[in-house]
Amino acid sequence: MKNSKLYKGSLITIILKLLSEHEKMYGYEITQKVKTITKGALKITEGALYPALHKLEADGLLSVEIVEVNNRLRKYYKLTEQGNKETVSKLNELENYIKTMQTLISPKPSWQ
Amino acid sequence: MKNSKLYKGSLITIILKLLSEHEKMYGYEITQKVKTITKGALKITEGALYPALHKLEADGLLSVEIVEVNNRLRKYYKLTEQGNKETVSKLNELENYIKTMQTLISPKPSWQ
DNA sequence: TTTACATACCTATGTATTTTAGGTATTGTT
DNA sequence: AACAATACCTAAAATACATAGGTATGTAAA
Numbered sequence: 001m002k003n004s005k006l007y008k009g010s011l012i013t014i015i016l017k018l019l020s021e022h023e024k025m026y027g028y029e030i031t032q033k034v035k036t037i038t039k040g041a042l043k044i045t046e047g048a049l050y051p052a053l054h055k056l057e058a059d060g061l062l063s064v065e066i067v068e069v070n071n072r073l074r075k076y077y078k079l080t081e082q083g084n085k086e087t088v089s090k091l092n093e094l095e096n097y098i099k100t101m102q103t104l105i106s107p108k109p110s111w112q
Numbered sequence: 113m114k115n116s117k118l119y120k121g122s123l124i125t126i127i128l129k130l131l132s133e134h135e136k137m138y139g140y141e142i143t144q145k146v147k148t149i150t151k152g153a154l155k156i157t158e159g160a161l162y163p164a165l166h167k168l169e170a171d172g173l174l175s176v177e178i179v180e181v182n183n184r185l186r187k188y189y190k191l192t193e194q195g196n197k198e199t200v201s202k203l204n205e206l207e208n209y210i211k212t213m214q215t216l217i218s219p220k221p222s223w224q
Numbered sequence: 225t226t227t228a229c230a231t232a233c234c235t236a237t238g239t240a241t242t243t244t245a246g247g248t249a250t251t252g253t254t
Numbered sequence: 255a256a257c258a259a260t261a262c263c264t265a266a267a268a269t270a271c272a273t274a275g276g277t278a279t280g281t282a283a284a
Contacts, residue, residue, distance in 0.1 A: 004121070004205050004209055005120075005121035005240085005241080005271095006125075006205060006206060006209040007121070007271090008117075008120040008240090008241075008269090008271065009116070009117035009118045009120040009121065009269095009270075009271095011270080011271080013118075013217075014216055017216060026232080026233090027233070027234095028230095028233075029232095032231095037215060037216060038212050038215060038216065041208065041212050042212055045271075045272060046232095047234095047235080047271075047272060047273070047274080048271050048272075050233075050234060050235080051234095051235085051270090051271090052270090052271095069232095070231085070279080070280070071278095071279060071280080072231070072232055072233085072278080072279060072280080073232070073233070074231095074232070075232090075233075091217060093116050094213065094217060096116070096153065097116055097118040097119065098210055098213070098214070100150050100153050100154055101122065101210070103150060104126055104129060104130075104146070104150065105129050105203060105206060117242095117269085117270085120242065120269085120270075121240095121241075123241080123242080138261080138262090139261075139262070140260065140262075141261095144260095157242075158261095158262085158263080159242075159243065159245080159246095159264080159265095160241075160242050160243075162262075162263060164241085164242095181261095182250080182251070182260090183249095183251080184249080184250060184251080184260070184262085185261070185262070186261070186262085187261090187262075225284095226283100226284085227282100227283085227284075228281100228282085228284095229281085229282080229283095230279100230281075230282095231279080231280075232277100232279085232280105233276105233277080233278085234275105234276075234277080235274105235275085235276080236273105236275085236276100237272105237273085237274085237275100238271105238272085238273075238274100239270100239272080240270090240271085240272095241268100241270085241271100242267100242268080243267080243269090244265105244266085244267075244268085245265090245266090246265085246266100247262105247263075247264080248261100248263080249260100249261085250259100250260080251258100251259080251260070252257100252258080252259075252260090253256100253257080253259090254255095254257075254258095
């Protein structure tokens with residue numbers, strides 16, 4: 001990811017959410033999808049993405065299918081059953097985080 | 113901070129925002145304030161807070177005033193002029209982050 | 225045609241932030 | 255007397271990510 005340090009900690013959530021919407025995706029596709037959805041506001045770096053995908057796979061949240069397309073290999077990832085559960089959990093965490101931060105930054109009149 | 117990894121990267125923003133509302137605060141007070149405002153959802157650890165305060169001071173965003181209260185020392189921090197500007201900037205960053213993440217996690221119907 | 229960019233994967237090292245796990249010292253509570 | 259709360263601190267480890275490389279194929283431009 002590029003730019004704001006706030007994105008630290010949200011990569012896993014982003015990957016899981018995208019996979020919950022797309023059945024199967026490969027790494028490069030994820031980087032491009034995030035770029036277009038966020039209109040360039042967020043760029044996932046490959047140095048962060050690939051190790052994250054490998055960890056999610058090792059943790060049993062993703063399964064892999066290797067496919068050759070145009071003489072190039074693609075590694076398609078999809079959510080496992082456990083991955084689906086973790087996605088729900090991570091999205092709840094994110095919503096809680098956003099609510100908490102909005103509580104903290106919502107303007108407080110000086111008499112409070 | 114305890115719990116969710118999403119809070120990584122938001123400590124500085126939280127400190128600056130609190131100081132923009134309270135004129136002056138000391139470290140321990142900040143930990144307690146965050147705990148009460150968030151109803152225990154977020155606990156800032158001292159091992160993260162004090163180095164962060166020292167860095168903000170070194171960067172010229174905070175000024176310090178040491179006061180003795182009840183035979184104990186308190187280090188009151190307040191925003192400098194530069195600190196005020198940085199607060200605005202950090203809050204904008206946070207709002208952008210939240211908007212971007214909401215774009216990413218907003219439910220997408222399957223035909224999109 | 226060769227240069228450059230896009231596609232598609234990868235990893236090692238460095239850096240920054242935070243957690244963990246301590247430490248000191250005083251005051252208030254049980 | 256023992257413990258929690260107040261108030262500060264730091265060193266070492268863990269974590270996540272950025273940086274900066276690497277390989278290889280396909281495609282478009284010069």
